[in-house]
Structures are given as C-alpha cells and as structure tokens.
Amino acid sequence: MGSNQADAGYLAAQAQVRTIPVGLTARKIRERLIEFAMFLCALSSVAITVGIVWVLLFESWQFFSHVSIINFLTDTEWTVLFENPRYGILPLVTGTVVTSTVALLVALPLGTVIAIYLSEYAANPVKEILKPILELLSAVPTVVFGYFALLFVTPALQSLLPELPGFNMLSAGIVIGIMIIPYVSSLSEDAMKAVPVTIREGSYAMGATRFQTAVRVLIPSAFSGIASAYVLGFSRAVGETMVVAIAAGQQPHLTLNPMEGAATITAYIVQVSMGDLPHGSIAYQSIFAAGLTLMCMTLLFNIGGYLLRKKFREIY
Amino acid sequence: MKNVVFSVALVALLGLFPKASKAQLIQIDGSSTVFPITEAVSEEFQKAKKGVVKVTVGIAGTGGGFKKFCRGEIDISDASRPILKQEMETCKQSGVQYIELPIAYDALTVMVNPKNDWVKALTVPDLKKMWEPTAQGKITTWNQVRSEWPNSPLKLFGPGADSGTFDYFTEAIVGKAKSSRGDFTASEDDNVLVQGIANDRNALGYFGFAYYIENQKKLKAAPIDGGKGAVMPSAKTVEDGTYQPLSRPIFIYVSKKSLDKPEVREYVEFYLKNAPALVKQVKYVALPPSAYTIGMEHVKKGKVGTVFGGESQVGIKIEELLKREAQN
C-alpha cells in the first residue's frame, strides 16, 4: 500500500542519513588539516617579521647603549665611518625619502596610465605581448640598473642640467621608478581585468568613452588591487639597494634637493656589511640601527595606507 | 605518452651533470681587493691538482672574512688590512690561531686628469692639506693648496669610508686612520672613480694600482714625494720600497688548525711559491723575494700571531715588520 511504501522509503532514507555523518567527519578532518596547513603558511609571515625584528633589535641594542636615541634622531650628520663619528640618522633618512619620492613620481603615474592603456585600449594579442615585455623590466638585475643610471641616465641628464653632479639622487630615483613600473602596471591591470564584465559593459552601454570607463568605473572598483600595487611599488622603491649604492653616491648628505648626491639607508647597510670593517664594531652595529629606522618608517606608511584603503574600498 | 617523454627528457638532462667525486675542500673568504690574487692562485692550484682538491673563494669583505675565520668556518681569510684588536679578541676567544702572511703590495696611486699640467709631484703635506677633516668646505680650489696652482675647483674622488684603502690612505697622509674630509665623491667601485677623474680636468683621486695600470690612457699618475724625492708608482719602486708612504701590504691569514690538513698546507706553500708571478699577472706588486721566504718559514714553524699589533702600520719596510715578534 501507499503508506507502507512511504514508510519503507522513509526508513531507508533514515538508514542512509545515519551513515552520512561518518563520511562527513572524515571530510571535516581533511578540511581542518588543510586549513591548518594554510594557517601555518600565513603565520610564517609573522615568524619572518619576528626574526627580522629580533636581528635588528639585538644588534641595535648594543648600538644604542653607546649612542643616545635623541642624538641618533636629531643630529644632522652621519659620519660613522670617519674619525670623529657622528650618529645622526637624518641624512640617510632624507636620502631614502628623496629617492623614493622621485621613483614614485615616475612609477605611479606612468604605471597607472599604462595599466589603463593595457586594460581598455590595447587589443588582446597586443596586450598579451606587451605585458610580459614590461615585466621583463623587473627581471633586469638591479646591478645593471645601477650602472645604467650612472653611465647613461646621469650623462643624459647632465646635458639638460649642466650643474648636475656625477652622483645624484635624480638619476637613481628615475631609474628605480622605471624599474618598478611593472609592479604598478601589471598588478593594476590584473585588478582592472578582474572587474566583472557586466560592470564594464554597463558603463560602455551608457555611452562612456574608454577613458571615462577606466577612470570612473574600473579604477574605483579595482581600488583595492590598485592600492596594493602602489604599496608594493612603494615598498620596493624604499628597499632598493644596489641602484642607489651605485648611482646616488655613498656620502651621507642632508638635503632635500634631488640634484645632489646622498646615501640612502639601504646603500649604507650594503656598503658597511660588505666592506672591510670588523664585524661587532659600533660602526657595524649602526647598520642595524639604520635598518630598524627604515622598518619603522615603512610601518608608519603602511599603517596609513591600510587605513586609507579601508575607508575607500568599494564592494560590488 | 607526453608524461613519459617529459620524464625521460628530464632524466637525460639531469644526467648531464658531471659526477662529483669526494674531493677535499679549501674555503677562503674576505677582501675583494685580495680576491683577484687568491682567484689566480686557486685556479692554478686546482689545475695542478687535477680537481682532486676544490677551492672556493668569497668576497664578504675583510671584516666579514675575519668574522667567518674566527668562527672556524673558513680555512683562509683574505685581508686588505692587518687583523684588528677586536678581531684578535674574537679569534682568541674561539681558540682560532692564525699565521699572518703578507702576499703582495697594493700601491695606492694618486691620479689626476691627463689634461692636468700643473701637478708635477705631490708631497705628503700637499695631500694632507687637501684631505684632512678641516679642509671640508674650506679647501675648494687648487691654488689654496699651493699658490702656484690655478684657481680652479678641486674635485676629489676616493673609495668609500668602509674600505681598507680609505683607512690606509688617511693613516698615511693625515696621520690618523679614518680622519678625512667628508665632501668628496666616494664610490665602492673604483671603475666609477676612474670615470669621474677621466671626465674632469680638475679632478684628483686615489685608489689601487691595478686600476691605474689598466686605464693609463685615461689617467695620469702623480709622483709622490714621501720626503726623499718624487717617486712614480711602479712595480719596481714599490718592491724596493722607494714609493712611500702609499705602499700597503695585503695579506692572507691561515688558520693553524687548517694547516694540519695536508691539502691546505700544500695550497699555502703553492701560494707563497707562485705569488711573485701570479701577483704580477693581476696587476698587483710582488713583495721582495725575502718576504715570501720568511713567510714560508713561518708556515713551517707554525709562527702564529700578528706583527701589526692590531692596527695598521704605515711606511715600514715589509722585511722589518716580518722580523718583529708576533703578538697573539
């Protein structure tokens, strides 16, 4: 009879339901394991930071027992390697800030314009060729860029600005900017590409030009990705070592004028750690103090960048 | 099918790697100034031993080299300056004993632009006036150094303040190591300094002899008057000690414990025997033959310690130095 069949069916279903939880548990365990493995990977980034901060703090501690922090932060000369050492970090800080600013002034506009061009204007086959070629820029060894800045860009700039010294922050900054163009352009273009086509087509349907679509619709939608690209570009510019060591000079110099030579924090660290100074001397320990300062600077900037991004993120 | 082909290709490719035999390894690290000499010696040594002994050479810098040396990680340390007190302490604490072997001279050459026709010779007081810390911002033209020189800007070039070259030059000229004005164009890469001087009529700079020899068309070396007349730097004047005070010895430091290994002992003896010829090839200046003989004796006797007392010594003949009592 009908109800018997229904009962049988119900009982059968019950029997099956009772067996399902076993399968679910095994799957749950696997899920948890995978999640845990991924969590460990994410934790590794924290572990790396701890390691780096530990190394920096450990050596800086000994440095700061000889040099007062106030003196370190306010003195205007960094002559650690000379006979009467002075330990003011400001010249190195201005060196880093000026070169990075020049680099970002080159890379951010150019990179974004290129990203818009590749995203909206270039035909697909052209784009798939141009993008790897631009990415090849980030593959050039930094040593090559350094010598390029020194031997090619500086003389070229000197023909425009005759007063330009052989070592200056302008060439170094420009070359670093060119070097990080792929960071900005490739990652931004990816972010813009990932915006759903419905949004893009909606904009075109309303009669917007390619430029208007890109600027008013795509960039706000892809803001998170583009901001990340900017932050990565900034980090790369600040952390760049060899280009500045070769082209900007190695004499710390407190100036905001990019047309002069100066040393950045990174160039100083490389110079001393690969030089002839005894390890364990106060001059050697000064590189850790300088590195710590750099990390604090980038931390402040990154916190600011994060808060800004949080405010302006758009979700679709 | 594709996978099979791929795997076979991979195996075939990897099989191209030569089979390494269980060879002995000699590890050397340190100064990039000494590197070309050590490279030459290691190259010839490996050829002579037909690959039975392997040698590796790094360029972590004199400071980095001593750090590894005093930790017992390397057998030989390349050094462009004598071992300093701090490093002597570290080695003492870790029980590493070393044999100090000068192996060549690096003549610091003062160079000017070929179009510079007013510098006939430079005395130590001239150079001191140009380079001492008080000159910073004040001595900016040639005629401030000697009134008969032209009133054109004085453009100075030199190695970075972390290098042994800088230390030695300041000690020899100004009288105290690292005592120098700060407003000169500094670079780690001496080739850059060559370029700088070659492009500026009013330039003056100092760096290693090898860079002068290779760029003789672009640069003009200034004879140095160390008190006994103007002497041009050359292999001869450095070797017989007349080019003073800018001839500096460069060293290798060998760990006494490593000398117990037969291959290291052979290597060091090979080094001292072939240094005169090889040093010339890489454009450094050889020490007088007696210096190498004395070095060989020290190796045989196991004479440890440094004769420099943990700091640089300027202007003393190498044989005198080697005869001194060594300090540990």
Added chain:
Amino acid sequence: MVTREIQAKVAANKRFDGIFAVIGLVATFVGMITLAALIFDLLTDGGGRLTYTFFTAFPSRFAAQAGILSAWIGTCLIMFVTAVTAVPMGVAAGVYLEEYARKNWVTALIEINIANLAGVPSIVYGLMALGLFVYQLKLGQSILTAGLTLALLILPIVIVATREAIRAVPSTMREAAYALGATKWQTTRDHVLPYSMGGILTGVIIALSRAIGETAPLITIGALTFIAFLPDSPIKAEFPFISFEWLMSPFTVMPIQMFNWVSRPQQEFHLNAAATGLVLMVMTLLMNGVAIYFRYRFRKWIKW
C-alpha cells in the same frame, strides 16, 4: 542641456579619449625604450662573448677564458628551491588570509605586516638568514639556505598578489558553490583558485624576477665568487637514484659573477659582465615564460 551642448561635450570626451590612447602608448614606450636601450647596451658590449666556452667554462683570471658555468647552474638550482618554497607557501598564506581568516584586527595586523616586509631591504633578509639558517639551523652556506632566503624575500609579493587576485573573484561564484553543498576547500580549490590563477601568476612572475637578480643577501649568507666545480648531480647511478646532496653544496649565482667582473679594472671583464647580464635576462624570460603561458591560458578561459 541643449542638444548642441551635449554633442559638444561628447565630442570633447571622444577627442580626449583619442589623446589618452596616444599618452598611454607613449607611457608604455618609456618602459620599452628603457628595456631596449639596456638590451642594446648589453648586446654591443657582451654579444661577442656569447660563445659555447663562455657557457661551459669556470671563472678564471683570464677574461677570455672565464665562463659562467658555475654561475648559471647555481642560479637555476637556487631558483628551483626558491620557486618550490615561495609559491606554495605564498599562495597558501594568501588563500588562508583571504578565505578562511576572520576579518579582525589580527588579520589586519598581518596584512600590514606583510606589506611592511616587502619594504625591508634585501640585505637585511640576508643578515637574518645568516643568523637563522646558517648558524642556528646549521644549514650552512649552501644552495638550500640561498633558496630559502630568497623565498622569504619574495614571499610578501606572492601573498599580496594572491590576496588581491582572490579578492577580485565575485562572491556570486563562491555562493553558487556553497549553495550546491561544496565545502570551503572544495569551493576554494575548484572555483576561486582557477579564476584567480591569472593574478597569482603575475605575482609569481614579478616575485621570481626579483629573486633571480639579487646579489647582496646572497653574498651575506656566503655565496662565493670563485667556485670552479659543480654541485653533486641530483641523479645518481646507484640506489636510491635521487640525491639531495646538491642542496648543501657551496654555490655562486649570475648577478654575483656579474657584479664581481664589472668591478675589475680590466676592460675585458666588463664585456664578460655585459654578456652575463644578457644571459641572465634570457634566463629570467625563460623562467617567466612558463608562468606567462599558463597565465595566458587562464585569462582566456575566464568567462565573466
């Protein structure tokens, strides 16, 4: 607005659009021209040195006999270790942070932290790796240490790129998968990751390109400049046929060899350095080529 005004505005917009197309092309060319200038410069100096002996000879004090054998093999082996370490770890970390982690202040801290790590100078990574890998973990001055150091260096780039790529996948995709009863991992593996592969691969390309050109951190952890022998072969003739001894071998890499040669006084060494630079760029292109090919395929396949 009057029709004529509207038409004028539309025409102005169209004109600017055309102008911007030119601006964009010029901007792209700035990058390309720099690249072309660099390659041209390297070619004219080093092109003549690209002989068979150059690739199969060891370094030497005679510039004409010196070769890059130990250098390019060192670079290949190290990049292999770096890629195998950094890519899975970076992608896993990015996936976790984006898909699994709760959006609280801890994750915000980790996000800031990762962006900060991208700005640490490479030599500081070298100094840290010296203390950690070489001394503490006793891995020695080996290929393994070098690969791990570079992997740590580029990890932030991979993580950031992965996160952005995953973030860009519309939530409709995920929700559709969940609606059909997929677990979190199934959704991620089969739905989110394939769509974000393109962006992830871009990050991998940029990251590996950075790693291959690094000099300073490797010198700090003990990379050599003169090494006239190769590491042990991974394939052995006896059991167990695969050996990992090469991981613990001393090494050198192309950028270091180049850096050393370019600082020598002899002009002939500078030519060698230019040739090395060229070869390095070709190697990078080959390495990226694999990722570029996959990225192209993935991007073609996206259907939204």
